[in-house]
Amino acid sequence: MTAIDLLPRLMGDYFSQDCTSGEFGSLKFIRDMEKVVCRAYLLQCKQFFSKETLDWAPGNSHLSSLWACSGTESHILRFKLIKEVGDGTFGSVWRAINKQNGEVVAVKKMKKKYYSFEECMSLREVKSLRRMDHPNIVKLKEVVRENDILYFIMEYMECNLYQLMKDRVRPFPESEVRNWCFQIFHALAYMHQRGYFHRDLKPENLLVSKDIIKLADFGLAREVSSVPPYTEYVSTRWYRAPEVLLQSSAYDSAVDMWAMGAIMAELLTLHPLFPGTSEADEIHKICNVIGSPDEQSWPQGLSLAEAMKYQFPQIKGNQLSEVMKSASSEAIDLISGCTYIPPPVRLKVLPKTPPCVGTKGVSENNVARRFSTGTLSTMKSHSSAPTKLNSLSKTGNPVLRHSRSLPENGRGAMQKVSSITEKLSQMSVTSRARSTVKPAVPMLKAGHGKSDFLGKSDDIPPAKRLTRKLVI
Numbered sequence: 115m116t117a118i119d120l121l122p123r124l125m126g127d128y129f130s131q132d133c134t135s136g137e138f139g140s141l142k143f144i145r146d147m148e149k150v151v152c153r154a155y156l157l158q159c160k161q162f163f164s165k166e167t168l169d170w171a172p173g174n175s176h177l178s179s180l181w182a183c184s185g186t187e188s189h190i191l192r193f194k195l196i197k198e199v200g201d202g203t204f205g206s207v208w209r210a211i212n213k214q215n216g217e218v219v220a221v222k223k224m225k226k227k228y229y230s231f232e233e234c235m236s237l238r239e240v241k242s243l244r245r246m247d248h249p250n251i252v253k254l255k256e257v258v259r260e261n262d263i264l265y266f267i268m269e270y271m272e273c274n275l276y277q278l279m280k281d282r283v284r285p286f287p288e289s290e291v292r293n294w295c296f297q298i299f300h301a302l303a304y305m306h307q308r309g310y311f312h313r314d315l316k317p318e319n320l321l322v323s324k325d326i327i328k329l330a331d332f333g334l335a336r337e338v339s340s341v342p343p344y345t346e347y348v349s350t351r352w353y354r355a356p357e358v359l360l361q362s363s364a365y366d367s368a369v370d371m372w373a374m375g376a377i378m379a380e381l382l383t384l385h386p387l388f389p390g391t392s393e394a395d396e397i398h399k400i401c402n403v404i405g406s407p408d409e410q411s412w413p414q415g416l417s418l419a420e421a422m423k424y425q426f427p428q429i430k431g432n433q434l435s436e437v438m439k440s441a442s443s444e445a446i447d448l449i450s451g452c453t454y455i456p457p458p459v460r461l462k463v464l465p466k467t468p469p470c471v472g473t474k475g476v477s478e479n480n481v482a483r484r485f486s487t488g489t490l491s492t493m494k495s496h497s498s499a500p501t502k503l504n505s506l507s508k509t510g511n512p513v514l515r516h517s518r519s520l521p522e523n524g525r526g527a528m529q530k531v532s533s534i535t536e537k538l539s540q541m542s543v544t545s546r547a548r549s550t551v552k553p554a555v556p557m558l559k560a561g562h563g564k565s566d567f568l569g570k571s572d573d574i575p576p577a578k579r580l581t582r583k584l585v586i
């Protein structure tokens with residue numbers, strides 16, 4: 115039993131107290147929703163499978179309502195594209211109408227060409243999404259390949275969370291944040307329990323329609339049971355977990371929890387929590403908030419850093435409560451808890467000489483050179499006297515800092531999570547009155563970032579610092 119396994123119950127205990135305003139008042143609602151949705155799919159799939167439909171490896175998916183089309187008849191012409199609503203790294207997304215039944219859908223047209231249907235079927239986005247059937251995970255309805263162009267037909271959502279944040283002056287009420295997080299944690303618990311982790315959680319990938327929020331963009335989703343090493347770059351830098359920044363090749367679903375903590379903080383403050391301008395700066399910003407790790411708090415982190423000849427800056431760190439002055443202590447504890455996992459299951463330190471791993475692979479010499487020059491050279495080396503981290507939360511209770519390496523067994527660790535969650539259940543329904551309203555700052559848009567530890571300059575011109583679309 116891991117923290118991830120317990121997540122639905124823990125979150126249910128916590129959220130059900132306060133989420134009575136919306137439809138998502140209880141776990142029961144979610145379970146009922148799942149049943150309803152599953153039944154609907156069973157009915158639909160009969161219609162969906164036709165002569166032209168390529169079957170989805172029977173028994174391989176509980177979700178058989180996906181329609182993989184092949185053959186000569188144009189399937190994409192059944193949709194009238196209305197307006198482009200998103201332009202990502204891999205595809206552009208359109209609001210469209212199914213001309214046959216008037217249904218509004220989202221059509222994601224992939225930028226890369228696909229020369230066989232098998233190639234499309236092996237895409238992570240397809241492989242993982244087709245197995246997901248949850249009210250808070252965006253539905254993939256059909257997959258169409260025509261003229262070597264691949265289209266995903268998805269349920270349509272009104273906007274993403276970043277769009278909602280960028281025009282706001284005042285932070286969202288905590289009750290609203292709680293309601294969204296409640297739903298997303300459920301979606302995460304669902305996918306983690308089914309053996310997937312998302313790896314690219316960010317506000318742009320959380321889609322909202324009215325009170326409902328859904329996880330989208332499974333382009334980087336991974337099977338938990340897949341065998342490390344995971345060598346490609348993952349996740350947008352601002353939401354990237356430290357073990358990924360430090361190039362652990364065996365991270366797991368906890369990276370999604372990290373991202374959720376950062377997103378939740380951003381929702382509560384309208385400022386990104388760790389807006390690093392490079393990977394080095396990202397680690398620096400993380401340390402600024404939660405303090406530098408030491409042998410006690412995160413030995414694995416130190417090993418990872420050593421393996422890549424990186425020296426952590428020596429920073430005591432602010433309290434999260436300093437950074438998020440008007441957030442409730444329970445919200446702060448939950449965000450802290452997002453950095454928690456039981457003692458590492460599969461943590462693996464990179465070999466001394468990093469293997470060549472595609473674009474990410476560089477020689478050890480390059481690593482050393484980068485870390486002895488530029489931005490990183492300004493960081494103080496890790497001293498033999500470990501930084502003393504403040505381990506008390508705003509409420510005076512222990513907070514799990516860098517607790518991915520707590521020297522406890524899983525049960526003890528879980529008890530800590532439970533105690534945090536219990537405290538969270540006391541969180542008030544309405545957000546606390548904010549004494550001051552933070553001035554609006556331009557919202558920044560996040561994008562994919564490849565490793566800039568190794569291949570790029572850390573010195574980003576000031577003009578580029580105000581963009582989330584960091585092309586690395």
Ligand SMILES: Nc1ncnc2c1ncn2[C@@H]1O[C@H](COP(=O)(O)OP(=O)(O)OP(=O)(O)O)[C@@H](O)[C@H]1O
Pocket residue numbers: 199200201202203204205206207220222252268269270271272273274318319321330331333561562
């Ligand atoms: N089902 C949908 N309904 C409405 N809008 C959507 C939908 N799916 C995606 N979008 C919009 O399109 C944007 C890009 O979509 P998506 O993240 O899937 O593309 P991508 O190429 O994989 O992007 P990224 O650069 O994040 O990898 C999203 O941020 C969202 O605003």
